[in-house]
Amino acid sequence: MKIIGAKLVLQTAVLAIAFSGACRAEDVKAPAVSKQEVAAKLAYCEVCHGVSAQGFHGYYPIPRLAGQQTEYLENQLHAFTEHRRTNNIMFNVGHVLSPAMVAALAANFHDLDPKPLDGAPKDLAAAGKKIFEEGIPSGNVPPCASCHGPDGKGNGPFPRLAGQLSDYVSSKLTNWDKERGQDPKNPDNSAIMEPIAHGLNEAQIKAVAAYVSYLE
Amino acid sequence: MSVTWSNVVRCLDAIRTGEESMASSRQCIDTMRRHDRPKRRIAGPFGARIALPIVFGAIAFVGVCRAGDMNTAATGGIQAKLSYCKDCHGPSAQGYDGYFPIPRLAGQQTEYLENQLRAFIEHRRTNNIMFNVAHALSPGMIAALAADFRGLDPKPIGGAPTRYVDLGKKIFQDGMPDANIAACAACHGPAATGSGPIPRLAGQLYPYLIKELVNWGKERGQNPTKPDTSAIMSPVAHSLNRSQIEAVAAYVSYLK
Numbered sequence: 445m446k447i448i449g450a451k452l453v454l455q456t457a458v459l460a461i462a463f464s465g466a467c468r469a470e471d472v473k474a475p476a477v478s479k480q481e482v483a484a485k486l487a488y489c490e491v492c493h494g495v496s497a498q499g500f501h502g503y504y505p506i507p508r509l510a511g512q513q514t515e516y517l518e519n520q521l522h523a524f525t526e527h528r529r530t531n532n533i534m535f536n537v538g539h540v541l542s543p544a545m546v547a548a549l550a551a552n553f554h555d556l557d558p559k560p561l562d563g564a565p566k567d568l569a570a571a572g573k574k575i576f577e578e579g580i581p582s583g584n585v586p587p588c589a590s591c592h593g594p595d596g597k598g599n600g601p602f603p604r605l606a607g608q609l610s611d612y613v614s615s616k617l618t619n620w621d622k623e624r625g626q627d628p629k630n631p632d633n634s635a636i637m638e639p640i641a642h643g644l645n646e647a648q649i650k651a652v653a654a655y656v657s658y659l660e
Numbered sequence: 661m662s663v664t665w666s667n668v669v670r671c672l673d674a675i676r677t678g679e680e681s682m683a684s685s686r687q688c689i690d691t692m693r694r695h696d697r698p699k700r701r702i703a704g705p706f707g708a709r710i711a712l713p714i715v716f717g718a719i720a721f722v723g724v725c726r727a728g729d730m731n732t733a734a735t736g737g738i739q740a741k742l743s744y745c746k747d748c749h750g751p752s753a754q755g756y757d758g759y760f761p762i763p764r765l766a767g768q769q770t771e772y773l774e775n776q777l778r779a780f781i782e783h784r785r786t787n788n789i790m791f792n793v794a795h796a797l798s799p800g801m802i803a804a805l806a807a808d809f810r811g812l813d814p815k816p817i818g819g820a821p822t823r824y825v826d827l828g829k830k831i832f833q834d835g836m837p838d839a840n841i842a843a844c845a846a847c848h849g850p851a852a853t854g855s856g857p858i859p860r861l862a863g864q865l866y867p868y869l870i871k872e873l874v875n876w877g878k879e880r881g882q883n884p885t886k887p888d889t890s891a892i893m894s895p896v897a898h899s900l901n902r903s904q905i906e907a908v909a910a911y912v913s914y915l916k
Binding site for chain 1: 833834835837838840841842843845846847848849850853854855856858892895896
């Protein structure tokens with residue numbers, strides 16, 4: 445009886461292990477994307493976002509994705525598909541991506557490190573540096589560096605700004621509340637930037653956009 | 661017309677400046693050739709050897725002369741060159757369906773136009789006719805022509821099949837994300853007017869667009885020592901199949 449009992453326990457245990465192993469293998473396998481699929485999708489992204497994803501001046505300024513925080517990238521792709529962020533082209537691009545593909549793309553872009561695309565007026569950069577590092581206390585604008593980091597590299601949900609296209613940064617700051625946080629039922633962390641974007645005037649926006657565009 | 665020094669100079673000058681229409685320039689050369697033939701027979705190979713240096717001399721001479729009055733940038737010269745371009749590109753540069761589809765230049769981005777003229781000269785873009793046309797243009801003339809074409813706004817010449825225009829619109833505005841085909845609108849703009857180095861497609865000729873998209877890799881970016889922005893379109897053109905190309909070409913050909 446004891447022997448039979450032990451055998452049964454053993455068999456059950458082995459079966460259980462084997463079964464759980466099978467489950468785990470499937471869990472990992474199901475959402476995976478092949479290297480080929482990821483490579484093809486990356487090439488597709490870079491048609492608009494530029495070689496090495498350093499950004500591109502298309503009809504619209506198309507942002508640099510290289511070196512961007514993965515959490516931010518993933519959040520933005522979700523924001524497009526959930527209509528939290530308004531952009532018809534990126535909605536179409538984003539809504540066909542599987543979660544695994546989103547993760548793979550974000551990881552790939554994060555690892556790229558091309559030189560900034562350049563092209564902003566250099567004479568504005570000094571004023572921009574001051575705003576970035578010290579803020580505008582009289583206008584209740586905090587220093588950008590406090591969230592985006594002293595070198596503009598960002599952190600988690602806070603995007604990297606270093607090397608971003610200056611006209612892209614300008615247009616985002618100018619249109620912040622018309623483009624971000626557009627689903628009242630699904631508020632997101634874009635709300636953090638809203639009063640700050642609002643507190644900057646046009647010249648200040650241009651200055652800070654020029655400064656970050658040169659950061660490597 | 662006999663082959664005299666002044667005739668050679670006059671004909672070459674006419675061709676370079678377009679002061680006479682292309683037809684009469686051709687006539688001019690044909691007349692010269694006809695008169696040249698019997699003479700050559702008499703003179704034999706000797707005559708040809710003398711004639712060649714004379715022609716080269718004449719070209720050099722014309723070059724010197726023209727360089728002199730280029731600075732005065734005669735509006736007459738620009739007007740003559742414009743009407744020469746329009747012989748093929750249509751009276752308002754709205755494009756012309758010749759033996760080859762000849763593209764619309766009206767409303768085109770100046771940066772794109774200038775870049776393409778240089779691309780022909782530098783053999784980045786393969787087109788023998790346009791190489792011959794372009795390499796005679798001074799930088800000042802290129803800029804003046806580009807500015808003039810940019811300012812024109814004739815109606816599209818149309819004529820494309822309308823059956824797939826809706827599909828073309830979808831590809832143009834949204835792309836085909838499943839097939840990794842980018843939305844044309846991202847770079848060419850929602851109204852296909854282009855931007856800087858990115859060309860206007862609105863009103864472009866249907867058969868021209870098809871020919872370019874089908875032959876992209878064989879026609880553009882042909883000088884490996886001078887890679888250019890045409891590389892951006894290369895994967896896009898490659899990923900579109902024939903019916904998608906026809907659909908998107910039909911859609912933009914009707915845009916004003």
